[in-house]
Amino acid sequence: MPKSLLREPLFHFLALGTLLFALHAWLKPAAPPAATTEIVVDEARIRSLAQNFRRTWQRGPTPEELQGLIESHVREEVMVREALALGLDRDDAIVRRRLQQKMDFLIEEAALAAPASDAELQAFLQANADKFHSEPQFSFEQVYLDPARRGQRLADDAAKLRASLQDGRASPAQAGDPLQLLQTRYLQLPQAEIARLFGEDFARALPALAIGQWAGPVSSGYGAHLVRVEAFSPGAVPPLAEVRAQVEREWAHARRQASARRAYEALRAKYLVRIGPAGAASAPGGRSP
Numbered sequence: 001m002p003k004s005l006l007r008e009p010l011f012h013f014l015a016l017g018t019l020l021f022a023l024h025a026w027l028k029p030a031a032p033p034a035a036t037t038e039i040v041v042d043e044a045r046i047r048s049l050a051q052n053f054r055r056t057w058q059r060g061p062t063p064e065e066l067q068g069l070i071e072s073h074v075r076e077e078v079m080v081r082e083a084l085a086l087g088l089d090r091d092d093a094i095v096r097r098r099l100q101q102k103m104d105f106l107i108e109e110a111a112l113a114a115p116a117s118d119a120e121l122q123a124f125l126q127a128n129a130d131k132f133h134s135e136p137q138f139s140f141e142q143v144y145l146d147p148a149r150r151g152q153r154l155a156d157d158a159a160k161l162r163a164s165l166q167d168g169r170a171s172p173a174q175a176g177d178p179l180q181l182l183q184t185r186y187l188q189l190p191q192a193e194i195a196r197l198f199g200e201d202f203a204r205a206l207p208a209l210a211i212g213q214w215a216g217p218v219s220s221g222y223g224a225h226l227v228r229v230e231a232f233s234p235g236a237v238p239p240l241a242e243v244r245a246q247v248e249r250e251w252a253h254a255r256r257q258a259s260a261r262r263a264y265e266a267l268r269a270k271y272l273v274r275i276g277p278a279g280a281a282s283a284p285g286g287r288s289p
Contacts, residue, residue, distance in 0.1 A: 039077050041070055049073060107263040108256035116251050122240050124251045129237045131250060135190040138206050139231040142184065143176035145217060145224040150177075154224060158217045162226050165214045172228075179222060188233070198222070207232070 049069040053061045061069060089095045116124075125132060143165065150157050164170035173184050182197070195203035199221035209215045209229045217224035240247060 039074055041073060045073070046070065104260060107260050110259065116248060116255075118240070121244065121247050121251060124254070125237065125240055125243070125247050128250065128254075132243050132246065133237055134235045135192055136207065136235045137188045137190050137233040138194060138229055139187045139189070140185070140206065140227055140229045141172045142182065142186075142228075143172050143226040144179040144182065144222065145226065146177040146179070147223045154217065158224065158226060162214045162216065165226060165228070176226070182222070188231075198225075 046066070050061055050066060053065065053069060083089065143161065145154060145158055145161075147154055161170060161175055165172060165175060186194075189197075191203050191206070194206065199219075202218055202220040202225070205218045206227070206229060209218075209227060211229050211232060214226055214228045216226040218227050219225075
């Protein structure tokens with residue numbers, strides 16, 4: 001045999017593979033019945049292969065393509081079975097992680113075998129009201145006062161202008177200092193959006209203002225404002241009909257998590273777990289014996 005061949009990585013791979021197969025054949029028990037080496041590609045499997053192809057390519061496979069899909073499936077099955085027979089799945093972090101993921105998936109999906117009833121969704125909505133509670137909304141007018149422009153006169157100017165606005169002698173659209181980034185009037189603006197536009201301090205100040213009265217100055221990220229709150233809608237838990245899709249998503253997520261936790265606890269309880277250098281045992285379920 002040429003020495004160059006002995007140095008080829010492919011030769012080493014084939015030699016190692018042959019050795020593994022020979023060792024496996026010597027160590028394994030008697031050959032299993034012929035039925036265990038049978039690969040059946042039934043009509044259900046063929047339909048599944050065709051459906052997967054259709055989802056990918058938005059059309060059905062041709063007869064030649066379907067035959068290729070079948071042969072690909074058979075090759076995969078052959079290689080997987082042989083790999084398992086050789087124990088190649090053992091101590092493989094990727095394979096172990098994938099098996100764990102599949103178990104988690106099966107457990108979570110089993111939890112959603114039956115859809116939620118209206119009563120279950122309504123109870124979930126009430127128990128998790130903070131997740132679905134609508135934000136307070138404000139309708140208000142604002143007049144901007146520029147601190148840099150008014151300086152020490154700001155407080156006096158604000159008091160005079162506030163009185164003029166309240167008795168109608170001044171128009172909100174024409175009073176104050178120009179600031180093109182903001183509107184004079186806002187309708188049904190959620191508090192979070194107000195905080196985004198004006199800053200957190202401004203948004204927190206609005207609930208304390210009297211409805212229909214000019215107040216201020218109220219500080220914002222821009223400076224100072226005179227503000228008249230026209231209307232205020234407190235946040236509330238909406239009816240189930242208005243948020244059903246969102247409630248169903250949250251219910252399903254919570255149901256999966258709870259089911260996975262219970263299933264894992266039940267499965268873990270079957271094992272005696274030893275943890276630590278001394279191999280201290282914990283009883284099934286993780287409790288010390």
